[in-house]
Amino acid sequence: MTIRYIASSRLPTPWATFTMHGFEDEATGKDHIALTLGDTADGQPVLGRVHSECLTGDALFSMRCDCGYQLQEALKRIAETGRGVLLYLRQEGRGIGLLNKIRAYHLQDQGADTVEANEQLGFSADLRRYDLCLPMLEHLGIDALQLMTNNPRKVEALTRVGVEVTERVGLTTGLNPHNEHYLSTKAGKLGHMMALGDFTAASDVDTERKP
Numbered sequence: 402m403t404i405r406y407i408a409s410s411r412l413p414t415p416w417a418t419f420t421m422h423g424f425e426d427e428a429t430g431k432d433h434i435a436l437t438l439g440d441t442a443d444g445q446p447v448l449g450r451v452h453s454e455c456l457t458g459d460a461l462f463s464m465r466c467d468c469g470y471q472l473q474e475a476l477k478r479i480a481e482t483g484r485g486v487l488l489y490l491r492q493e494g495r496g497i498g499l500l501n502k503i504r505a506y507h508l509q510d511q512g513a514d515t516v517e518a519n520e521q522l523g524f525s526a527d528l529r530r531y532d533l534c535l536p537m538l539e540h541l542g543i544d545a546l547q548l549m550t551n552n553p554r555k556v557e558a559l560t561r562v563g564v565e566v567t568e569r570v571g572l573t574t575g576l577n578p579h580n581e582h583y584l585s586t587k588a589g590k591l592g593h594m595m596a597l598g599d600f601t602a603a604s605d606v607d608t609e610r611k612p
């Protein structure tokens with residue numbers, strides 16, 4: 402696997418002006434992004450989020466999952482801290498791709514849960530890879546992460562590929578009637594460390610855009 406750094410630019414957002422770094426995975430031709438804020442190469446652990454693409458949640462305001470809410474909350478917390486990194490990895494649908502995720506959603510509309518739907522389509526529950534994170538972080542001079550996630554398997558997978566995670570920071574936000582069952586399944590079947598009682602409601606998420 403070869404990850405090639407391509408270019409960087411400013412990325413103003415409602416919460417802060419980040420620096421956006423573009424990378425290409427030469428094996429798959431996929432492009433991946435890192436957003437950084439502040440001095441992330443000073444040797445101290447960096448508040449970070451490793452976010453997997455969810456077009457429906459991140460860009461289309463879907464309430465079926467918690468991805469969009471988590472993305473927004475992570476950027477907000479990095480902005481409040483004044484320093485941090487977000488890796489945006491193009492592995493849609495836990496690695497099965499957008500069109501298969503739509504197939505999985507169709508099965509969920511008929512009663513399957515998120516894990517059963519993947520299995521009915523012939524996929525395992527989670528096909529994501531995290532090996533590209535290490536070269537991306539190395540390029541940015543980041544040695545260790547305080548990782549915002551509820552998924553202990555993500556912490557294990559990152560550790561396995563050589564990324565040091567000094568702390569796991571919970572990211573429980575965006576609970577709403579459409580994702581309650583999905584979030585319960587993630588806690589029950591996928592081992593996510595969260596209880597619905599920990600969540601802030603989607604209606605509490607600040608979507609106000611600041612200039």
Ligand SMILES: Nc1nc2c(ncn2[C@@H]2O[C@H](COP(=O)(O)OP(=O)(O)OP(=O)(O)O)[C@@H](O)[C@H]2O)c(=O)[nH]1
Binds near residue numbers: 455471497502505552
């Ligand atoms: N196959 C499939 N993928 C989904 C579904 N809902 C969300 N996703 C994808 O799941 C990925 C996000 O993974 P999650 O399981 O929500 O969370 P996580 O990244 O493991 O853990 P956190 O760090 O706590 O968010 C994104 O790539 C989404 O596109 C679904 O029902 N089926």
Ligand SMILES: [Zn+2]
Binds near residue numbers: 455457466468469
């Ligand atoms: Zn999602």
